[in-house]
Amino acid sequence: MSYGLGSGPGGATLSELGCYNDRAEGGPCASSALLACAQPHWIKEHRVPSFCITPSESKNPNLNGVTGNRLWGHFPAYDVLQLPHNEGLTAGTYQDFKLCFTAASDIRNVVQTINNLPRSYQGTCDILLNEQDTISANRNLVILYRPELAVHLMYSSRLTSSMAAYLQRCVHMIYGDAPRGVDMIFQRTFPTRGRGRLSSAQPAMAIKHPVEMFLSRCDASRAMRRMKDVLFDPARLDERHRLLAALEPPHRLAHIYLWKTGVLAPFSLDLSSFNQPNRLAFTPQGSWLGKRSDLSPLHGWDVTRVRASGLKNGIDPAGDIFGSLFFHIKQELKEFIxxxxxxxxxxxxxxxxxxxxxxxxxxGVLPSFTNAMFDRIDIGDMGDKFGVAECIEDWGALLDKRNPHSCILAHSVSWIDSRPSPSRSFSSPEKVLEPLKWKCRNIPSLGQRLKAMLQQGSYSPPVLRLIESLDAFVDSGPSFQEFLASRKVYSTCLSVGLHQRERHNVHPKRFGIPLDAPSQALPDVSKEEYYNLLTTGGADLTTRFMEFEVAA
Structure with missing residues (x-):
C-alpha cells in the first residue's frame, strides 16, 4: 500500500540530492549530486569536444565564426580613476575630470567609476562615452536615459507590460520623429535629475536600425524561441557543458533556469507578468542579439561582491546566484542614479x-572637449582590433599633460594567440598532460585525488580545467612585453611623448593580483577566489592590461 508514495520520479523514495545538470537538453540527469560533473556529451560519446577543434579542422559551419552583438561583459568592471592610487581622495573631491571611453559596449565601467567618486565630490566630471557599433551605442543611450530600468534592459529578454510601455515612451522621448533626409547628424541633449546633462551626437543614419528594433512589434513567444535557438544551438552544446561542468551544482541549475526564462531575477519571483520582449535585445524579426558565447551574465561582475549583496538581501548565493546578481546590480544602479x-x-x-x-x-568638434585634454582614456580592447601602437598614436596627444596621473588604459585578450600558453593547448592537451604525469609520478606528497585526476582521459572536464589553470603559474609579463615591442608600441610611445608604466595605478597588469602589489607577477588566490573571479566571473588569466602616461 505504501509503494509509489515517494517524492522522486514515479513515486520513488528520494534519499539524496539529484544532479542539477542540463535539464533543458534531454531531461534531468539520473546521477546523484556528489561531485563536479564529469559526464558532458563529449565524454559519453568518446569524441574530441568542439571547443578543442580549430575552425580550419571543423566541418560544422556554425563553429566557424560567431556573429551578433555581445550583450554581457567579458570580465569585471573597473574604476578608471582609482583616486586613492592617483590624485587622492581629498584632492579628487574638488577636481574636475574629463574621462574618455573610446569603445564602451556597455555602461558598467562608467557606473563603477562614478560610484567610486568621493561622496562629497564638488567638481565637474565630463565623460565621453563612445561605441562604434550602432546597436550597442544606442542601447547605452536608452539605458542611460532611464537607468532605473537598467537591470532588465541590460540582462533580461522579457519585460512586464508596464516596463515595455515605459521603454516605448523613452524611445519616443529620445529619438522623436525620424531624422529628415537632409539631416546628417542626430544630436540631442537631455536633462538629468541633477546639474549635469546627457547628450548624444551620432550620424543620423546610425539610429535608423536601432530605432526600428526598439519600436518593433515582435511578440514574446517568437522572441524567446529565437533566444533559445541561439543559447541551445546544438553546435554549441560542448561550450554549454564546459561551462556547466565547472560550476557548483546549484549554480548549474541557476544558469539553466536563466536560459529557460530569460529573466534575471530571484528564484522566488513570479515571472508570469514578464510577457513582453525586451526590444533592446531583439531585432525587428525577433532574432536575439546575443552571441552564442553570452552564456552567463556573471561574466562582467565581481562575484565576491555579488555574493555579499545576496547575503545582505537575505539570499543564499551558494544557490540563487542570479538573485544575488539582481540585487547587486540594482544597488549599483541605485547608487549611480x-x-x-x-x-x-x-x-x-x-x-x-x-x-x-x-x-x-x-x-574641437565636441564643444565640451575643445581643449582635448583627458585625465583618463580607456581604449578597452581597441588594440586587439586596430593595433596598440595605432591607438596610442591616435589618442596619446589627448592626455592632459598638466595632470601627472593622466593615462591611457588598455587591455589585450588576443595577444596570447601568437604566443605559447598552457590554456591554448586544448587542441592537444596530451602535450601538457603527459609531462605533468611524468613530473608528478615520483612526488610522494601529491594527493591521491590529483593523481587519479591525471589518469583520466585527456579531454575530461577536470583535466581541461587543470590545463586552463596552469596559466596562473606562468609569468606572462616578459612574453607580453616582447609582443608589444614586436608591434612597435615602444617606438610609437616615444614619438608621441608617452611611456608605458612599470607600476600600474588604475588596473592590475593581470587578474588575481592586487593593485597595491606592483612586484607580484603571479596570481595568489584561494580556491574560492579562483571560482569567483575566473570560473563564474569570466576573468581570463592571460588577459594583460597596459597603462601609458606622459613621459617626464
Missing part, C-alpha cells in the same frame, strides 16, 4: 569610429 542627481556629471554619448573620433576631438 543618486550620484548623477547629487553631482555635476555630464555624459557625452557618441557613435563613431574611434580613430575618426580622436581627430574630431583634436579639432
Amino acid at each position: 543618486t550620484r548623477i542627481k547629487d553631482f555635476d556629471i555630464n555624459i557625452h554619448h557618441t557613435q563613431y569610429d574611434p580613430r575618426l573620433l580622436s581627430k574630431g576631438v583634436t579639432i
Whole structure:
C-alpha cells in the first residue's frame, strides 16, 4: 500500500540530492549530486569536444565564426580613476575630470567609476562615452536615459507590460520623429535629475536600425524561441557543458533556469507578468542579439561582491546566484542614479569610429572637449582590433599633460594567440598532460585525488580545467612585453611623448593580483577566489592590461 508514495520520479523514495545538470537538453540527469560533473556529451560519446577543434579542422559551419552583438561583459568592471592610487581622495573631491571611453559596449565601467567618486565630490566630471557599433551605442543611450530600468534592459529578454510601455515612451522621448533626409547628424541633449546633462551626437543614419528594433512589434513567444535557438544551438552544446561542468551544482541549475526564462531575477519571483520582449535585445524579426558565447551574465561582475549583496538581501548565493546578481546590480544602479542627481556629471554619448573620433576631438568638434585634454582614456580592447601602437598614436596627444596621473588604459585578450600558453593547448592537451604525469609520478606528497585526476582521459572536464589553470603559474609579463615591442608600441610611445608604466595605478597588469602589489607577477588566490573571479566571473588569466602616461 505504501509503494509509489515517494517524492522522486514515479513515486520513488528520494534519499539524496539529484544532479542539477542540463535539464533543458534531454531531461534531468539520473546521477546523484556528489561531485563536479564529469559526464558532458563529449565524454559519453568518446569524441574530441568542439571547443578543442580549430575552425580550419571543423566541418560544422556554425563553429566557424560567431556573429551578433555581445550583450554581457567579458570580465569585471573597473574604476578608471582609482583616486586613492592617483590624485587622492581629498584632492579628487574638488577636481574636475574629463574621462574618455573610446569603445564602451556597455555602461558598467562608467557606473563603477562614478560610484567610486568621493561622496562629497564638488567638481565637474565630463565623460565621453563612445561605441562604434550602432546597436550597442544606442542601447547605452536608452539605458542611460532611464537607468532605473537598467537591470532588465541590460540582462533580461522579457519585460512586464508596464516596463515595455515605459521603454516605448523613452524611445519616443529620445529619438522623436525620424531624422529628415537632409539631416546628417542626430544630436540631442537631455536633462538629468541633477546639474549635469546627457547628450548624444551620432550620424543620423546610425539610429535608423536601432530605432526600428526598439519600436518593433515582435511578440514574446517568437522572441524567446529565437533566444533559445541561439543559447541551445546544438553546435554549441560542448561550450554549454564546459561551462556547466565547472560550476557548483546549484549554480548549474541557476544558469539553466536563466536560459529557460530569460529573466534575471530571484528564484522566488513570479515571472508570469514578464510577457513582453525586451526590444533592446531583439531585432525587428525577433532574432536575439546575443552571441552564442553570452552564456552567463556573471561574466562582467565581481562575484565576491555579488555574493555579499545576496547575503545582505537575505539570499543564499551558494544557490540563487542570479538573485544575488539582481540585487547587486540594482544597488549599483541605485547608487549611480543618486550620484548623477547629487553631482555635476555630464555624459557625452557618441557613435563613431574611434580613430575618426580622436581627430574630431583634436579639432574641437565636441564643444565640451575643445581643449582635448583627458585625465583618463580607456581604449578597452581597441588594440586587439586596430593595433596598440595605432591607438596610442591616435589618442596619446589627448592626455592632459598638466595632470601627472593622466593615462591611457588598455587591455589585450588576443595577444596570447601568437604566443605559447598552457590554456591554448586544448587542441592537444596530451602535450601538457603527459609531462605533468611524468613530473608528478615520483612526488610522494601529491594527493591521491590529483593523481587519479591525471589518469583520466585527456579531454575530461577536470583535466581541461587543470590545463586552463596552469596559466596562473606562468609569468606572462616578459612574453607580453616582447609582443608589444614586436608591434612597435615602444617606438610609437616615444614619438608621441608617452611611456608605458612599470607600476600600474588604475588596473592590475593581470587578474588575481592586487593593485597595491606592483612586484607580484603571479596570481595568489584561494580556491574560492579562483571560482569567483575566473570560473563564474569570466576573468581570463592571460588577459594583460597596459597603462601609458606622459613621459617626464
